Amino acid sequence: MSTSSSRTLGLDRLSAGGAAVWGAIALLLLVALAVEPGLFVDQFVGGLVYGMTLVLIALGLSIILGLLGIVNFAHGALFMLGAYFTYQLMALWGLPFWVALVVAPLLVGLVGVLMERLVLQWLYDEPPLAGLLAAFGIALMIQEATRAIWGDTPLSVATPAVLAQSADLAVTTVARIRLFSVVVAALVVLGVYLLIERTDFGLSVRAGVQDREMAGFLGIDMPRRFVLMFFLGAVIAGIGGVLQGTAVGMSPTMGQQYIIITFVVVVVGGIGSLFGSVVAGLLIGEAVFLTPLVLRSLADVTGVGALAVPGIGGLVPYLVMILVLLVRPRGLYGQEGFME
Amino acid sequence: MPKITRRRALEGLGAAGIAGLAGCSSGPGGEGSGSGGTTTGSTGPMEITLGLFTPNSGAFAPWGPSLETGTRLAIQDLENELDVSVGLEVYDTKTDPSGALDAMKRAVTADGIDFAQGGINSSVCTKIGTWASDNNVSYIGQGASDSLRGEACQPFMYMVYQTNHMMATTIGREMADTTDNWYVLYADYVWGHNAEQVVTSAVEENGATVVGKDATPFPNDDYTQYINNVANSDADGVALLIPGPDASRAVKQMRNQGLTDITIGAQMLEDMVFWGLDHEAAAMVDIASMGWVNTIDGVGDFNDRVAEAGELDPFVRHAKSYTSADQHVRAAVRAGSTRAEDIREELEGHEVQSAAKDIHGGGEMYWRACDHELVSPVFSATAREASAMQDDPYKQWFDVTDTTPGDDVVRSCEETGCTL
């Protein structure tokens, strides 16, 4: 019987080797800070913002995977739908961003419920592969429907005036839409935490996740709870889609593109751990933004130009994943590893 | 119907066209109805089946419909003007080159196409072009990569799109003329690395400086960290050597992040990818090198015909597809044959005189024998003010500021590394 707990940080188990790694990372960051202080601050804040975007997208996936045991490959498609519903509401129907921010996620939630009721609910007791394949099929269907309805060309909506400028944070400037995304993401994380950990509803869901049959015997209406959790996961994906679509634009491949990085976040954080997804999202965000800077500073200091690998940024999430899984196959805070 | 077309052809040809018409009756360099005699004499119109390879799925799917529209317009004009009947078979190049290759094999062996065209990314062009050449099928592609007219060139493969090198050299010169300190963002794959080298050397040769550069992942949609790098440098201009949709995202994010004073230069910009942006964001592009743009003088009614016929507003791929079909069929008619050898003989060294030349503004365009490049002018353009952007009946967002003759920026035959 495992004695680990999803609530312990797991860092106490790190060996002296682990401490050395952390020390080395801290040293590298200090070098970068010393060489380019202004840029370091910019990138640090940028990494935080990007990380929170990843958290928002990964959270819904993490909920559905952790609670329902379904690898919801369609999560990326739901995210994409959030963006396209935003386009429909804002660009085609002329509604304001704030309406889209509320309505689009609810519509995505509805699509999520349909998915769960029509398909996935029948697969809870099947091997995980069945759910994964079904979700994958749904993802393709949604993607093709999106193509058919809104076309292949990348689209965008005008960022609402208040969010279109940059925000001056004294140490750096950040696009306001990004900052807004961070605030929304933080609220969503907090809300999900409170719902799952601090409410009776959340408690009954957690119980059902551990032993659905027994929870049923005890009189807990699990099907209704699963639908609600699926709705919630889809709504969160939709919120991510609205914000991403407004900040960056939408294309039929955005779902595919994001589902991968989202899996990386969930795996690094540890399957089944919401907290892990949050930490992993921030970690990867920071790593993506700071690694190139650190390498460049290091190249400056040592004079070894080869250290500043061009284009390393795109590889960083996967490097982080490999490193974390090598040290902790179950991810940072996971119960059972994907790889164990 | 033939009457109208005849008139249109005459109108379109202009002064240079008359010379061309005069030539058509005699010289092999001319184009026109006369020289297709071998087939027309005995069996009625010459019959040609053209295979078009177009991306209808995958990352390039947004471009797909434009290839077909451009090709069909050309066929319409050709059939009206020449004694020829052109059948069109359309194939999806799928998302990967091997899917495209399968389609090419099927097209040639099962469907019996006479020659092929289309393909917009270099990996697809290389794959299907190589196979076509190996099997004696003539193929005109639209890849911009230099390797297609370098180490990967093929005896029966031709390219209608201005090369990456030509575009990068043009934008590099423009950049140096515009402002002094540049930051270069380039896509982290072969195309981007090549462009970065060419642009950097063009900028420096013309007296300006590249103060910093970053390779950006592709595809990518968060450019914040690169924008941070730009903002923290001494640059007053930023060059985007990034494929279209990503470049438009980068521009939008610069605007959102408040980096609005900086000069933006974009290499090989296809305005279609900017049409998804709002006017204000698109208006931030100061200088761009383009293979074609619908505000070129002399484009005539081509824009209206595209707008009527297709789902996409007129942009470079319409013009290039039109040109491909126009040149391919005319060469076959002149040769009286669709054999790859015969078409090659017709195309090599041939100077374009048809409507394809007019829609490109009338500048010199010719098929270079050494690498099978259709040497064409490169257009420099700038985005209009947001308020001046036209959306109906089709979008016109960019204006031409300069036209650089192809010969000024094309690599010399020796530099290409192609030995045809």
Added chain:
Amino acid sequence: MSDDADPRSAALGTEGLSKHFGGIVAVDEVDLAVESGELRAIIGPNGAGKTTLFNVVTHALAPTSGSVYLDGEDVTDVPQERRPHLGLARSFQSNELFAELSVLENVRVIAQTAADGTFSFSLLGDGRAVRADEARDILARVGLSEHAETEAKNLSHGDQRRLGIAMAIATEPSVLLLDEPTSGMGPGESRETVELVQSLQDDLGLTVLMIEHDMEIVLSVSDRITVLNRGSVLATGTPDEIQGDDDVQDAYLGGVREEL
């Protein structure tokens, strides 16, 4: 010898209750009439049908035939998940609990479900959520207060059995079925557990049915004892009556009398 009372007026009654598994008759025409406040022991050799009897009484398994009455009401067809609301609760022979919830949460989730507080969203305050106070009371009663925040899977076996009892009484039942509450415990711990059951019964006014193998415990705490053998009731009576019953002696108790 059998129950004299009418099953339809008892706290818990059964009439002709049977459960067949294919050819196996696990429970055979069982009549019970357990009076309010009684502590009834169910004994019998392994495989006698004791757990199956609990399963059909709680409708975890549908009976093949016969009826179940709670306070005179026919509840034979009330489905399992409605039982907690009827005032009927059970603990399980094996430890059935939510391993990764805390001890307190295990009790809370049952308490809130029984109270039908399924959609209350109490986010603030010391109690954290509805029924938290009740849950803490229950933990105090069974002596698990100090382990309230421990994950259930980290409890000792004995504490897990006690948690099972706590979870059963969290539904505020009037009738409590306990399936071998002392199994796997040493003699001292068994004695404590039985005393716990007795005190719960006194404090909460429960009617208790308890399957138990330890004859010493059975004979000392039961009001009445029902002996099952091959699915049917062999005898029912006070500890004295049962000890004096020849059938039981022959069939089951063997040499117990001599030992006593």
